[in-house]
Amino acid sequence: xxxxxxxxxxxxxxxxxxxxxxxxxxxxxxxxxxxxxxxxxxxxxxxxxxxxxxxxxxxxxxxxxxxxxxxxxxxxxxxxxxxxxxxxxxxxxxxxxxxxxxxxxxxxxxxxxxxxxxxxxxxxxxxxxxxxxxxxxxxxxxxxxxxxxxxxxxxxxxxxxxxxxxxxxxxxxxxxxxxxxxxxxxxxxxxxxxxxxxxxxxxxxxxxxxxxxxxxxxxxxxxxxxxxxxxxxxxxxxxxxxxxxxxxxxxxxxxxxxxxxxxxxxxxxxxxxxxx
Amino acid sequence: xxxxxxxxxxxxxxxxxxxxxxxxxxxxxxxxxxxxxxxxxxxxxxxxxxxxxxxxxxxxxxxxxxxxxxxxxxxxxxxxxxxxxxxxxxxxxxxxxxxxxxxxxxxxxxxxxxxxxxxxxxxxxxxxxxxxxxxxxxxxxxxxxxxxxxxxxxxxxxxxxxxxxxxxxxxxxxxxxxxxxxxxxxxxxxxxxxxxxxxxxxxxxxxxxxxxxxxxxxxxxxxxxxxxxxxxxxxxxxxxxxxxxxxxxxxxxxxxxxxxxxxxxxxxxxxxxxxxxxxxxxxxxxxxxxxxxxxxxxxxxxxxxxxxxxxxxxxxxxxxxxxxxxxxxxxxxxxxxxxxxxxxxxxxxxxxxxxxxxxxxxxxxxxxxxxxxxxxxxxxxxxxxxxxxxxxxxxxxxxxxxxxxx
Ligand SMILES: Cc1cc2nc3c(=O)[nH]c(=O)nc-3n(C[C@H](O)[C@H](O)[C@H](O)COP(=O)(O)OP(=O)(O)OC[C@H]3O[C@@H](n4cnc5c(N)ncnc54)[C@H](O)[C@@H]3O)c2cc1C
Ligand SMILES: Cc1cc2nc3c(=O)[nH]c(=O)nc-3n(C[C@H](O)[C@H](O)[C@H](O)COP(=O)(O)OP(=O)(O)OC[C@H]3O[C@@H](n4cnc5c(N)ncnc54)[C@H](O)[C@@H]3O)c2cc1C
Numbered sequence: 001x002x003x004x005x006x007x008x009x010x011x012x013x014x015x016x017x018x019x020x021x022x023x024x025x026x027x028x029x030x031x032x033x034x035x036x037x038x039x040x041x042x043x044x045x046x047x048x049x050x051x052x053x054x055x056x057x058x059x060x061x062x063x064x065x066x067x068x069x070x071x072x073x074x075x076x077x078x079x080x081x082x083x084x085x086x087x088x089x090x091x092x093x094x095x096x097x098x099x100x101x102x103x104x105x106x107x108x109x110x111x112x113x114x115x116x117x118x119x120x121x122x123x124x125x126x127x128x129x130x131x132x133x134x135x136x137x138x139x140x141x142x143x144x145x146x147x148x149x150x151x152x153x154x155x156x157x158x159x160x161x162x163x164x165x166x167x168x169x170x171x172x173x174x175x176x177x178x179x180x181x182x183x184x185x186x187x188x189x190x191x192x193x194x195x196x197x198x199x200x201x202x203x204x205x206x207x208x209x210x211x212x213x214x215x216x217x218x219x220x221x222x223x224x225x226x227x228x229x230x231x232x233x234x235x236x237x238x239x240x241x242x243x244x245x246x247x248x249x250x251x252x253x254x255x256x257x258x259x260x261x262x263x264x265x266x267x268x269x270x271x272x273x274x275x276x
Numbered sequence: 277x278x279x280x281x282x283x284x285x286x287x288x289x290x291x292x293x294x295x296x297x298x299x300x301x302x303x304x305x306x307x308x309x310x311x312x313x314x315x316x317x318x319x320x321x322x323x324x325x326x327x328x329x330x331x332x333x334x335x336x337x338x339x340x341x342x343x344x345x346x347x348x349x350x351x352x353x354x355x356x357x358x359x360x361x362x363x364x365x366x367x368x369x370x371x372x373x374x375x376x377x378x379x380x381x382x383x384x385x386x387x388x389x390x391x392x393x394x395x396x397x398x399x400x401x402x403x404x405x406x407x408x409x410x411x412x413x414x415x416x417x418x419x420x421x422x423x424x425x426x427x428x429x430x431x432x433x434x435x436x437x438x439x440x441x442x443x444x445x446x447x448x449x450x451x452x453x454x455x456x457x458x459x460x461x462x463x464x465x466x467x468x469x470x471x472x473x474x475x476x477x478x479x480x481x482x483x484x485x486x487x488x489x490x491x492x493x494x495x496x497x498x499x500x501x502x503x504x505x506x507x508x509x510x511x512x513x514x515x516x517x518x519x520x521x522x523x524x525x526x527x528x529x530x531x532x533x534x535x536x537x538x539x540x541x542x543x544x545x546x547x548x549x550x551x552x553x554x555x556x557x558x559x560x561x562x563x564x565x566x567x568x569x570x571x572x573x574x575x576x577x578x579x580x581x582x583x584x585x586x587x588x589x590x591x592x593x594x595x596x597x598x599x600x601x602x603x604x605x606x607x608x609x610x611x612x613x614x615x616x617x618x619x620x621x622x623x624x625x626x627x628x629x630x631x632x633x634x635x636x637x638x639x640x641x642x643x644x645x646x647x648x649x650x651x652x653x654x655x656x657x658x659x660x661x662x663x664x665x666x667x668x669x670x671x672x673x674x675x676x677x678x679x680x681x682x
Contacts (some may be wrong), residue, residue, distance in 0.1 A: 081286055212294060214325025215365050218286045 360609020
């Protein structure tokens with residue numbers, strides 16, 4: 001199986017208190033932020049690796065995983081980290097975040113898919129910075145491929161996948177035929193969420209997160225192929241169809257009030273907070 | 277080497293993730309409970325492929341020893357960039373672990389470094405296969421025992437532990453103390469003097485390999501100590517322990533333990549440099565954050581010059597120690613090694629500086645810094661031992677002076 005995994009770098013969510021918005025409010029000041037791959041995209045990478053191995057002997061690859069990102073040269077660090085984790089090849093589309101919107105990303109991925117011809121495109125259900133939940137669905141539409149979103153379990157079958165999606169009150173299972181687009185949710189990295197055609201009955205991964213890259217793999221990631229493409233070569237002169245116009249930080253929390261007894265608390269909850 | 281490369285930073289980040297997931301949540305049981313550090317260390321070894329790398333290095337070292345034995349070894353002293361990378365790959369985990377648990381580094385270093393290293397450099401091929409291989413992979417835990425109640429800095433001079441020749445082997449006696457991993461060790465390198473009825477100061481120093489459960493060998497419970505709580509330290513008592521000759525390291529009485537002891541000291545001392553960097557870096561990071569957020573007299577305490585002086589001194593220390601780490605990596609890549617005096621100078625500076633920085637961090641944290649709730653308290657207790665084990669500050673000073681004065 002050949003899988004294309006789309007990755008986006010985001011500011012480290014643990015650093016969110018370092019995010020600054022200039023007075024004009026027209027952008028986010030990214031100076032000094034640390035970057036990492038969007039967590040849901042890392043789950044997609046882990047899913048792709050599990051689908052191309054039997055679990056017991058992860059060094060034996062049973063397919064190909066191509067990691068793709070759209071971004072400036074610095075994002076090659078993130079791609080190399082994906083290569084160290086186990087991806088076989090990587091492609092960077094040279095551009096910057098402010099030159100992109102979801103539609104352009106989907107259009108660029110569409111062209112890459114047409115070139116690479118994967119059986120499956122995997123990505124996170126959304127990025128934790130923009131939280132748009134957009135690109136997967138848009139890509140499936142552009143390709144006219146079957147799609148499953150918010151995947152919590154995936155089982156490979158002949159010619160397709162059985163995808164479990166957690167929905168309010170239960171699990172809905174759907175069958176998609178290859179080629180397909182699947183976006184993953186967090187539970188996809190549970191020990192037995194993903195089963196390739198070769199995963200042994202009853203096998204469970206000993207971890208429920210994205211695997212660690214062994215040190216030799218980190219050292220050798222530089223030797224794996226990493227191709228760079230120009231955005232314009234993929235999407236021609238296409239321009240942004242949506243634009244961020246304003247950013248606002250959440251209002252600073254107001255200091256609390258002290259109440260002298262339970263009666264006053266109940267009274268304030270009823271009259272001021274209107275919580276009871 | 278002037279800065280960490282992208283791959284080094286990737287390794288660093290991977291270890292940080294591991295520490296966050298596996299060590300921080302267990303800090304209480306590792307530092308204040310009875311849980312030994314070995315399971316977490318084993319998990320770390322497997323997760324990062326260190327176990328496989330150790331096996332590869334083991335095979336390579338065996339092959340190298342075979343070549344050296346038949347005289348066809350040509351690599352000695354030649355530049356070897358791979359060796360530099362290996363050194364970096366060894367030091368980054370030490371630095372990252374030392375930010376949170378220098379004790380785990382001590383336990384690891386004594387087992388897979390000192391004990392396995394001693395067997396690899398002094399043992400016969402059969403002895404390496406029998407004991408060193410499992411130590412290098414952490415399948416077994418090792419201890420290395422030289423210190424005695426009556427002999428510490430003057431380790432060889434006052435050594436009472438003895439070996440007597442008997443039919444089929446030797447009988448060993450003696451008490452060893454402050455032995456890292458002593459309480460749990462599966463494999464122990466025991467250093468003693470050969471008693472031939474001669475004057476103790478003329479006796480040969482030999483080393484033997486012992487195993488847990490041998491008749492006459494007693495391994496005590498861990499001591500309560502100031503710091504390094506996650507590194508179990510205990511005593512060993514030997515009374516008439518019989519060993520066959522195949523447990524004598526090198527299987528010859530002709531190579532004294534005194535020769536080549538310098539190499540052991542050197543690698544111990546350079547390990548302290550990486551530990552010190554982890555401690556200093558962590559204290560600095562925590563202190564900067566605290567100085568920005570702790571408000572007194574209506575301002576963050578970082579606004580006060582006296583606090584700025586502390587931070588500036590910590591940063592100077594961090595730069596100096598990091599440069600020493602880079603030098604060690606560069607030397608390894610160039611196929612060179614520090615002299616014993618240089619290794620002593622490094623250890624002296626790093627041990628003293630780590631202790632000073634950690635105590636200044638406690639000071640900067642005020643009352644909070646004195647409580648176990650804040651990690652600078654632990655780091656200050658842990659740092660202190662760097663000035664004591666692996667040769668005390670005073671012993672390092674005398675070695676530096678000896679090399680200066682000739
Ligand atoms: C946590 C920990 C782990 C250890 N792990 C091990 C281990 O795994 N294996 C092992 O064999 N040992 C181990 N040791 C022992 C360690 O190596 C010794 O503690 C150290 O060598 C000092 O010896 P000592 O404690 O007997 O002190 P002493 O030698 O009694 O020294 C007392 C003081 O006198 C000073 N002094 C001694 N001689 C001189 C001199 N000539 N000139 C000036 N000052 C001098 C010393 O510097 C020191 O300040 C460990 C110790 C600790 C604390
Ligand atoms: C074991 C223990 C017992 C205690 N017992 C009691 C007790 O019984 N009753 C009680 O009321 N308190 C007690 N205390 C609290 C103690 O008095 C405070 O910890 C101490 O006054 C320091 O205050 P702080 O911890 O808030 O540190 P901070 O005031 O936050 O100081 C943090 C750091 O900033 C420095 N700093 C602050 N202001 C300045 C400045 N203007 N210029 C330069 N540097 C500055 C400090 O010197 C320190 O290095 C105790 C503390 C401890 C650790």
